[in-house]
Amino acid sequence: MGKRAYAQEIDINWKTFIGMPVFSTFIPSIHISDTPLTPHINSQLICGWDQGLYPSCVVTQLQVLNGHLRLAVFMEIIGENISAEEFVPNTLMLINGQFHNMADNKLIHYCDPSSFNRKDTDYKTWADVAASHGASMQPGAMRFEERKEAVEHWLLRVNPEGPAFIVDKTRCPMLVKGFEGGYRYPESYESNEPSKIRPLKNEYSHPHDALQYACTGIGRMAHVKSQAPKIQRPSYEIIKQRPGLKELTLSQGLPPIGQTVTVGESRYMSINQIHKNQRR
Incomplete structure (x- = not known):
């Protein structure tokens, strides 16, 4: 029995995924914050949005x-x-509740460019709906390669103060798990042309798309051209069991993902649960 099958069989390593991770430059020991991150009050929050029936927002x-x-x-x-x-x-x-000390004009929003396209069944676009609720959207990059590079720009750099990219482990469980292998290329990605390789569409791709839109928006700001030195790529354990199959095994644990997220002393329900409660 292979290492991946063994880990799944006895349920000791549930973070084992088939296929290569999109961001192999992500290093958990460097890029994850175990303690809640604190925003700078005088700086703007930049929100990335991905639309669809499983929409996501990353702050x-x-x-x-x-x-x-x-x-x-x-x-x-x-x-x-x-x-x-x-x-x-x-x-x-939720954003205003969590960051209540930030003024409304401290929010900048970037989204999927298709959010500005109208559907045959509705004259309003996704961006129109967001604007009606006070969120003025700007389009992020369309090309996947550009979006990926925008994230890697930060992952690859470290400053004297620490990494140039840091993610809150408690409040971003799906992003973290996606970085650690859930957001990945299909098993057969090696047989495709490089320009046609795309990540799998799964539960991790939605928040990662949202993060990418935010990063491409940030990258358009002239003052973000970081000159920080690049950090070395991590060395992941790749196991070949048969031709065409690769396994990525990561060992660091994550908290379980439930219907609620605890942030400090506050507890937030999932979006769909909030809506159900409001209808009662």
Whole structure:
């Protein structure tokens, strides 16, 4: 029995995925914060949004630490089978509740460019709906290669103050698990042309798409051209069991993902649960 099958059989390593991770430059011991991250009050929050029936929002901030730039990822909010009319206002409510000391004008929003496209069944676009609730959207990058590079720009750098990219482990469980292998290429990716390789569409791809839209928006700001040195790539254990099959095994644990997320002393329900409670 292979290592992956053995780990799954006895349920000691549930973070084992078939296929190569999209961000092999992510190093858990460097890029994960076990303690809650704190926003800088005088800096804007940058939110990335991915639309669809499983929409996601990721809240980030570009911080300056002793003259060095750091991208901090504070929070993920993920909906399930929910419309923009439901997801956007509830998400903004959660953001304003969590970051209540930040003024409304401290929020910048980047989204999937297709959010500006109208459907045959509705004259309103996803971006129109967001705007009606006070979230003025700007389009992120369309090309996957550009979005991936925008994230890796931060992953590959380290400052004297620490890594140039840091993610809150408690408030971003799906992003973290995606970085550690859940957000990955299909098993047969090696047989495809490099320009046609795309990650699997799964539960991890939605928050990661949202993060990428935020990062491409940040990258368009002239002052984010970080000159921090690059860090070395991590060395993951790759196991070949048969031709065409690769396994990625990661050992560091994560907290279980439930319907609620505990942030400090506050407890937040999932978006769809909030909506159900409001209907009662």
